Amino acid sequence: MSIDDPMRQPLMRVRQGKVIGGVCGGIAKWLGWDPTLVRLGYVVLSVLSVGFPGVIIYILLWILMPLEPA
Template sequence: MAELKRSRDRVIAGVCGGLAKWLGWDTSLTRIIYALLTVCTAFAGVIIYIVLWIVMPDE
């Protein structure tokens, strides 16, 4: 399994692209799933995204 890093294929910070690469999923599908989960969890995903942005190293 690849190392978890932020992707250069980024829309905002590369977090979803990095997660997609790490999981072996399609980048667009990962972004859609993450957006839906963020809306369904009262926007807790925004906080998680910011934390991952800070913690994950750049590719």
């Protein structure tokens, strides 16, 4: 892994550009992906799993993921 590898950074919720809790934005930043694609993928997976598990996982991540420093 290189020094600038985003996977070496801790997984944190984002402050800027968040839609609800910053979870999908934080995952996208951590993976180096487009936040819109992560949000869209999360919605699709949640709908395909009948929504309930996706909502529970999002709430758990919202609680467990630290917020990035200001």
